[in-house]
Amino acid sequence: MSAERLAVAETGDRVVVTLDRPATKNAIDAEMVAELHAVCHRLEQDPKPLIITGGSEIFAGGADIGQLRERRNVDALAGVNSAVFDRMAALPMPTVAAVAGYALGGGAELAYACDFRIGTPSVRFGNPEGGLGILAAAGASWRLIELVGEPLAKEILLAGRTLNADEARDVRLLNEVVEPDDLLATAHRWVDRILRNAPLAVRMTKLALQMPRSAHPTFDNVAQAVLFETAEKDRRMTAFLDRKKEKA
Template sequence: MYELLTLERGDDGVAVLTLSNGKINALSGALLAEIAAAAAELAAEPPGALIVTGGERIFAAGADISEFGGPEEARAITANFHAALDAIAALPRFTIAAVAGYALGGGCELALACDYRIVGARAVFGQPEILLGIIPGGGGTQRLARVVGPSRAKEMCVTGRQVAADEALRIGLADEVVDGDPHERARALAAEVAKGALTAQAITKRVIDAGLAAPSLADGLALERDAFAEVFATDDARIGVASFLEHGPGKATFTGH
């Protein structure tokens, strides 16, 4: 079904989406369409958790510059980016970007669309669009600022400076840095998450994201109150509470419902 990526589901409940568009994994319109289609497939039948990854040297190098033109082409490109990356961000499961190498431009934006970023020691992030006289168009001006703060995001976007793994960890752009293969650590974490209370995880992710977009803390807390009541209607809540009372914490076997 896919020509520029692979989508695999494991027996451990983990799905892995791997970009495979040549050596640099340029995020062309065709690849973005496949990412959107894969996200739709995953939304229809959610896995326990999702890993998004690319090549060992280049996670994804950004947009396909050969597709650039004038304002109308630019409008189509940014729409394609937003459709694909928003679909990944909206998945009701924990998503992990496993980044071994360069994640620049759209590659950085794809990693930012995931919930968590595990990176190798050689990973490099950046939004270098300014060096072409343009700005990030795949969510970089918005998601980067929410992750590293507006001042740091502005500095990175207006200079085009690349950030190595150690600095990425320090500023919150990376969540873990590993000496070995980031895919191994991502798989271990994803498999652990996939065994958890999946409905509660989905509600948690939804409320955090919606709360960040809410006008005020009070609005976010109102969302939390409603979601806290909602989750008590799930099988997993009943299982988890009963297991805690009988066996203590961490012993429940959840159904994901």
């Protein structure tokens, strides 16, 4: 996958994407959005876990304000950023954001769209869109409530509160805080943990987590019916029983 705004590295079992606009603090512009769509398309066709990072100093300072200033109502209705973040959130396999430094505005919303977030002590999460005369319309206005609860979401979105790394970890917006040199390695360890599970079981579980309450337990029963017929289920359960016999 060739890209100009992203550095994309694909291995046999995962993809690592690095936001690569250092001169603009990794500002998310239309070109980067298009490249993120291309990554999503690849992972929809060949599901693998995704690690997304901005490097060891900054994640993303927000959307590209120069482009944002020129957008009009038709652009807002097209959901330029919200569409790609929703697509990332819906990827078949889990996603891990490796966050250092500032994750503001659209950069924060990109991190919110991931399943897991690993950060460094320098992390700062915030949504200062109101100060620019707009709202956080690429997921923060509803996804942040799901992640941290309504009272804190209102502090961030309405009163401009910025969370540091410790605060973000305390409310589980960050799953783990590590030193910068260990950021990417820790993200890889999270992917390793994910991949210890059966891939199809992981995919079905992620779908189940995204389903509305009204879809349960019907969805769960159907998904389980599919998994019950897989060779992977038989292999793993047989191995478990064999280990249990050996210990008896």
